[in-house]
Amino acid sequence: MAAVAAVSLLTCAAVALRSGTAQALNNGVARTPPMGWNSWNTFGCDINEALIRQQADALVSSGMRDLGYQYVVVDDCWFNPNRDSAGNLQGDPSRFPSGMKALGDYLHARGLKFGIYQVPVDRTCAQYFGAYPGATGSQGHEAQDARQFAAWGVDYLKYDWCSPSGTIDEQVATFARMRDALAATGRPIVYSINPNSIHAKTGPLRNWGDVANMWRTTEDITNAWNTGQTNGYPMGVQNIVDVNAPLSGYAGPASSTTPT
Numbered sequence: 624m625a626a627v628a629a630v631s632l633l634t635c636a637a638v639a640l641r642s643g644t645a646q647a648l649n650n651g652v653a654r655t656p657p658m659g660w661n662s663w664n665t666f667g668c669d670i671n672e673a674l675i676r677q678q679a680d681a682l683v684s685s686g687m688r689d690l691g692y693q694y695v696v697v698d699d700c701w702f703n704p705n706r707d708s709a710g711n712l713q714g715d716p717s718r719f720p721s722g723m724k725a726l727g728d729y730l731h732a733r734g735l736k737f738g739i740y741q742v743p744v745d746r747t748c749a750q751y752f753g754a755y756p757g758a759t760g761s762q763g764h765e766a767q768d769a770r771q772f773a774a775w776g777v778d779y780l781k782y783d784w785c786s787p788s789g790t791i792d793e794q795v796a797t798f799a800r801m802r803d804a805l806a807a808t809g810r811p812i813v814y815s816i817n818p819n820s821i822h823a824k825t826g827p828l829r830n831w832g833d834v835a836n837m838w839r840t841t842e843d844i845t846n847a848w849n850t851g852q853t854n855g856y857p858m859g860v861q862n863i864v865d866v867n868a869p870l871s872g873y874a875g876p877a878s879s880t881t882p883t
Contacts, residue, residue, distance in 0.1 A: 647878040648802065652811045653836035656879045657779065659694025659738070664844070668700035668749055671718040676729055683733050694779050694813075695730050696738030699749045704757025710764060712741075712771050727776035738779030738813075739772060743797045748785040748820055760785070761801060769804035772812065779813040780805065782835075784820045791825045794818050798834045813837070815881060824854050827866060832878035840880045841866050 660678055662670050679695050682688045701723070703713035714723040727737040742748070742760040749755035761768045761782075772780060782801055784794065798816050805812045817839035818825045826840035845857035852862050867880050874880065 647832045647875055648814065648834065648836055649877065650806060650811060650814070650836070652778075652877065653813045653879070654876045656837070656881070657694050657736075657813055657815075658692045659696060659736070659779075660692065661696040661698055661738070661781070663698035663740075664846075668755055670697065670700060672721055672726060675726060679730055679733055679735055682735060688734055693734070694736045694738050696740070696779060696781055697726070698740045698781065699747050699783075700755050701740065702757075702759050704755070704759060706759060706764075710767060712759060712764075712768055724775045731776060736778035737776055738781060739775075739777050740781045740783065741768060741772075742783050742785045743801060744784065744786045746785060748783060751785050751821060765800045765804040766807065769801065769808050772805075773808035773810040777810075777812055779815065781815045781817070783817045784822050787821050789822065791818075791828060794822075794825060795829075795831075795834060798831075802834055815839075826880075827854075827870060830873040830878075832873060832875070836877050837879055837881040840870060 660682060662675065662678070666674065675695065675697055682692055682695065701714060701719060703715050705713075707713055714726075719726060723739070730737045740747070743762060743765075745760045745762045746758045747755065747760060750757055750759070780801070782798065789797070798818070802814055805814055814835045815837040816831065816835040818831070819839050819842065824841070826838055831838035841854050841863050842852065842856040842858050844863060845859065847857070847859040849861040850857050850859040852858050854862075854866055870880055
């Protein structure tokens, strides 16, 4: 158990760079880069309610929560492959039998914050590659899904492009729809986007601080220092630093690049 916790407590801390963002998203959150744990790198689709609670408890018992690692982000494959009759997202009943709101309540009771994963297109990355059934992306459901996240007590949304299609201007407009939908709920929710998944690397090509609190600039990270990649899978820590260093002028309160 201790070994699992030790391996799993990888952080999704953003690269904290010097101030300089001209137009930062002013939604009252992420004044410094959020820190915490994300389920994807260690577990992929093999997640469930008991596992997420276990990792949350480990953040608390290890002392990491008190050092600022407060976000527990449930990545891809948490959802029922089908929306309900009203078009609402649902947690997978076999993986999360208590429901997503109950999971959020569990995290909040321990002084942690609840993060969740979704995409702006029709299919998540796992669905795109056939690793998970359904097509439950937020495309056409942005306002509805934002309200659902707020009702569940979500504090952080990871929003992953997961499509080879779309110009950078189309990406900006699409990501902005969820930005505005989250704002309309009235709940402070950190908005973290990834424009690079299954797509040309548009993350480093503009300052996304007007669209989101955090944005990915690279391919996925792996547990290595240097993989020799410039911006391809898998990225090591040094490779990600090399991409982000020239972008330091984009960073500031409520605006930062993120490696995972």
